[in-house]
Amino acid sequence: MAIIQIKGVAKQYGKVHALHSIDMTIADQEFMVLLGASGCGKTTLLRIVAGLETATTGEVWIGEKRVDKLAPKDRGIAMVFQNYAVFPHLTVYENIAFGLRMAKMEQKEVDRRVERTATLMHIEGLLKRYSGQLSGGQRQRVAVARALATEPQVLLMDEPLSNLDALLRMEMRAELKTVLAESNTTTIYVTHDQVEAMSMADRIAIMNGGKIVQASSAVEVYRNPAAHFVGSFIGNPPMNFLTADNSGDGFWQVAGVRVKGPDTSQKSIQFAIRPEDIVVHGKSGDGSTASEGAFTAGVRILEPLGSHLLASCKVDDQLFRVVLNSDAEVQPGDTLQWSPQADRVRWFDPETELALSTV
């Protein structure tokens, strides 16, 4: 129940810049996911908000309070750790009650809260056990219950699901989403798993090299990547990029085809399209007439993935992936004729790596 404001937060370890001046506001009760590859600074940023690490410069505000000089205990936060950090010498009950006891809450209230959160996380039967007697998934639940029991203004989660196996992770993902939707906390959730990010987040902040590259809704980062990095990081398979050479008047030469694009004076930019936004007309030489201005792609490798068939091709000697129907009759060596869905084509500036508007 608080807005989080991050103002100009930077972190330097010696000469290494882990975070470059980050500015971000997270709305009240928003679920914000920090997404990025390992070493991008997402966990550092989370730990700075938690107070486990000190920013080199910048401010952190939670609600009306500036907290970056406060100890973690005074920030009104709770945190769920990647390895759960369930105290091994305490029972599940005492683990969940830990924060409440530190707040000197009455026993009756402690009982009530422990019971409520334990029920919420479906661990009411395990209250007397020790962490050594629990499975990974159960420990995960205890860790979340312990964080929620303190009814924090801000809930911070550091890759909470990454130590679970795939099936359990999917189950917990859905469950966490429900539970967190009911608790009115503002959440920052760190993950390197884009599916997790997209399925849970209100907003995703994609980080790279200590910077936030884009912070938008899942659909927005997928459809309209703000930078080359986002396009190549989000989506499996990621976006295709082809070099486009300026042929004047806002037209670009892409793999031998003239395409209308942004009207800039640069010599060459990048043409981008997602693999599933490609319309395949047929194979060269099978009699079907290629439509005027169609692209060609030489099929190299085919990967049948069940729901679809992924073809890795070469277009103008650049790697190019196409998603086909799983029953498409294609062989390696074939040449596909294709064209992009016009409204899905994106353009990027190769120098700034940022998206170019077409208008």
Place this chain on the structure above:
Amino acid sequence: MSEAHRFGSGPVQAAGPWSRYLFTGAVVVLCLWVLVPIYLLLVNTLSSPEAVATYPKRALPEFDTQSLAFFMNYAGVGQALWNSIKVATVTMILSIGAGAPAGYALSRFDFRGKDTFRVLVLMTRAFPLPLLALPLAVLYIRIGLDDSILGLALVHTTLALPFAVLITFSLFSGIPIELEEAAWTLGCNRFQAFIKVILPLVLPGIAASAIFAFVISWNEVFAAAVLTIEHRTLPAFLLQGLAESPLHLKFAGGAVLVLPALLFIFLVRKYLFSMWGIANR
């Protein structure tokens, strides 16, 4: 840490019965090599003073406590025993008291000078520490610590402190920092988190390293002999009388020195290996 099946015990073993016998034989011989001398000392200790001096020796004890009784009532033994316990206890308290905070700092913080401190601790290994007793003997006379329990305990602490630092370092490193961080986010300050979360988890290990410090002091002979005259510890007392005292006295004294050590090693056995695993680094 399960260290069983470390190697040499791969899934398929082509070794025949002979190599199996050889293996078992070697293990048994080595066990006997360790145990028989201790057993023989105990035979002597549990025999009457006359039997200790007779020849040839029998391989079984008489279960006669006269030698032991004689030893325990021998002038100065009780006092020496009591001095040993006092020195070892002070050593234990000092080395854990100074060593554990250092171990914690090494395991939890990155700071300038960390490596210098580690070198200082590791350097103690490359020096023959009992020699410290020589200059300190002179110094102690000047500051009035000569022939005192505390003076000797301070030297013994120098012996035990590096171990205490390294063992506690490995103990604290074995506890995920996230446990502490979780406690901070749940309303603890650093000190509370240490008391409520870290301490209960490391206490058995701390006890083991305390026992280790106790044994180091209990066994030390050279510094004890150099630094004390009236307040001799048991090893120093035995060493001093080694030339004159009768055999049964020596053996009973040896047994009294050995037995507590056996018990201590049994108590700390779990920690011996993990602590050296880290100390190698």
Place this chain on the structure above:
Amino acid sequence: MYPRSLPYLLLLPSTLFLCVFFLYPFGLVAWQAFVTDTGQFTSEFFVEMKSHWKFNTAFTNTILLALAVVPFQVCLALYMATLVNGMKRGRDLILYIWTIPLGISDLAAGIIWLAIFEQTGFLNSMMQGMGFIDQPVSLLSYQNTGMIFLAILLAEVWRATAIVLVILVAGMGLIPKEYYEAAEVFGAGRWKRFTKITLPMLKPSLQTAMILRVIMAFEVFAVVVALGGTNLPVLMGEIYTWQFDLQDANVAAAYALVILLISISCTLLIMWGLRTPKEARV
């Protein structure tokens, strides 16, 4: 989130302690060895030490003992460690038995082996029982320094192999077993696995163990006194004699410097001989 001074505060007690009781006394001992009570710089204490008839024997004996004991111990401990690691059941029990001497002081070890080697001891009794001798032989007399040497050697090997074993077993525990499995798949036998994987990866542990043991070997004292009295002089025993019986702390300090010197040179030698480049560590 902590004050910058916190780690230093935590280190303060032990640092102070080591400075006062470790660094300072070693400075002091050097001072004592070179400077007279009146503040005169001199080498007379070394001359006195060197010219004493026992110095050469004590020096040689100490070095010889170390040379005989340490390599033997390292090999024995290596063998014991591989035995333990090949064990399926009873590993903990065997390890406990083998590490028992760890808790036994050098004095106690000397007394234990005295029970075996003294004139009416178990060794004589056994030899008589088997008919090798008719009457007890004085094994540890001053005419028989070879036997005293052997007794000390056995007592030292018996007592101090445990510490090497502990260090090596701990070190072997750090070697991932996948390396052995990989070597086995590529056809390496037991011996090849030992020489190509165990030994090289055990170098840091071997280094620690050998430094520790060599230093301890130069400090050998109570075992020698218990078994040989003054019949087999060693450096540490001479220090004790000069400090106590002859009441000459300066010459004792000169002796101490000799031990210090050989200890440090051996440490450096071992560190150099068993060095592992930083990039090649596990």
